[in-house]
Amino acid sequence: MNKKNLFKGLFMGIFTLTALVSCSSSDDKGQVTTDVVVTTDTPGTTDTPGTTDTPGTTDTPGTTDSPGTETPPESAKIYKHKILIEDFTGAWCQFCPRVSYSIEQAEESYGDDIVVAAIHNTTSNDPNSGGYDPFHLSAQSSLITKLNITGFPSVYINRDKKWKYPEDTNIQNPKTYLQDGSPIGIKIGSALTASSGTINVSFKFSFDYTQQLKYVVYVLEDGLIFRQANATKHYGNTSGQPRWEENFVHNSVVRTVAGGILGTNIPADKAKNNQTFTVDNISVNYTSTDISKLRVAVIVVDKDGKAINAQVANANTTLEYQQQQ
Template identity: 30%
Template sequence: MKKFVYLIIFPLLLACSGGGSGGDDSPQPNKVTSLQIYLSDTTTIVGQSLIFSVIDNTGQTRTSEAKFFVNDVEIQGSKYTFNETGKFQVHATFQGISSQRKEVTVNPVPIEYKKRVMVEDYTGTWCGWCPRVSYALELLEKETDDAVIVAAHQGDPMQFSQISALMSAFSVSGFPTAIINREQKWTSPQPNNVAQVTAKLAQKAYIGLAINPTIDGRNLNINTKMSIGYNYSVLKLGVYIIEDNLEYDQENYTSYYNGAAVLRGFKHHNVLRASLTNILGDQLPNDEVGHGKDYEKTFNYSIPAQYNKENIKVVVFVTEGSSKVVLNSRVAEIGETQEIEKKE
């Protein structure tokens, strides 16, 4: 009887312990099944290098073991210098697995032009604290010839017709407000922070500008020229008319100008009179924008009888796309002849 039981149980034990191949279907947490490639940038210029890296699905860095390809041609290592313009596809492989492809845009080496800084002063004769900015602007003009100043008046005889739209566009809620390159508010007290403005002159400018205003009677002809040194996709050009030497009494709560409560016959300069474009600029035709391209446009303006044509000047500025930041700007007097100025 014992022998019979043994004959039955023994085969069952063999069946239970006989380790078939079912274990091959269990998950392998350390198995590499996918790769993610990373680039130090997706836009560069000719002659610059990008660095690539790879991480697998387990979180392990595989950069030193992976192979990298630019337009399906294997490169040495994980750093690559692009020597021509265009769009390039970059991917990596490891253990027979390929990463996703990423596109790199390589632009020509930018052309640099002389940089100027634009300051817009929101002001009014009724504003007793506004002479603080007026005084700061005088200090700025002593410091540099490369400041382009626009004074946008509100609530006085010099009020700009579109002042409300300008204030809304740049969230101006109080006076005085001074904005640098439509990007940054000038910190108060402005006379103590002139360096905040002049520091912008150290930035690179890839837009060159020239203005040539001529006059016939009261008809002003304004030839504007632009040279583009970078592959911008969308640019806007703004053109303003400003006037100097307007005399109006100015309220003064400050200690500047000897602390007089009212500055009698105060001379107001760079007063914004008209915009010959949208106040934020008009978009250039798409086929006129790109590295190495030049753009030229002429504007006409009839100077109103109440304006002194001898004191009229023209301001131009350029912005990119939907950004309001001024890339470069310039100002010219009537009769002045300007050329595009590259960086020295």
């Protein structure tokens, strides 16, 4: 593994602290990750970033995007379909702002068609360390293993495909996975405080599924302020050098997962045409900064763990089933 001191002396500090993290300019599964050494000593000469890893082949939409081995007829797709985008990121990851920027552009272009979840990772529990990320999600390990994530940033579409690299020049790529409706409707309600609450979810089906479906529930928070390492051209960094972006705004941060991150079973007899499955009073505990910026995301995954529909709602509201327009 190549070791590159990619951004020495990014901000002033009394102590010299070093965090060894895995971050790469490419998020391809076959990448060579870069060990980034962040030092918080007095700013000096900034090292030039190492060479960019060449991305390998990128998966394109194909038959594997169908839910499991079942393909519902078009007539059954009466509910709104949304694409799940999961961004595996860290405040210490200097190339992660490329994905953050890309997500912002996607939200501006087709935001009603996507559900975004930013899953943060920390490499240190010391707040004074360059590898510290206060938004770390402890429940992420099984999903990282399942997706075989070997470096950051990594951004997955529907827990199946990777956003075509480089994401910032392929903004429309996730939209290619949008379907003309879904046979699964999702209803969300919640009663959340600053640190806990309950969530109600309901699923309505217009197709007889024979495979095992599962659901995942995230609590998200927008507008979280914390520094972000940045070696990209975005967010005003025209220097060509890595730097810290102080007061960076982190959105769609996953604060907690209700149940397992790989999903909780939906009873087989409920995943049938004209059936409704409801789970009330799902208890959640988390840390938040602003209740008004909390949201709840719900995902349905197939037997292979691929997301086949998703929905998101503001906290303390009820979002009814959305019909396909």
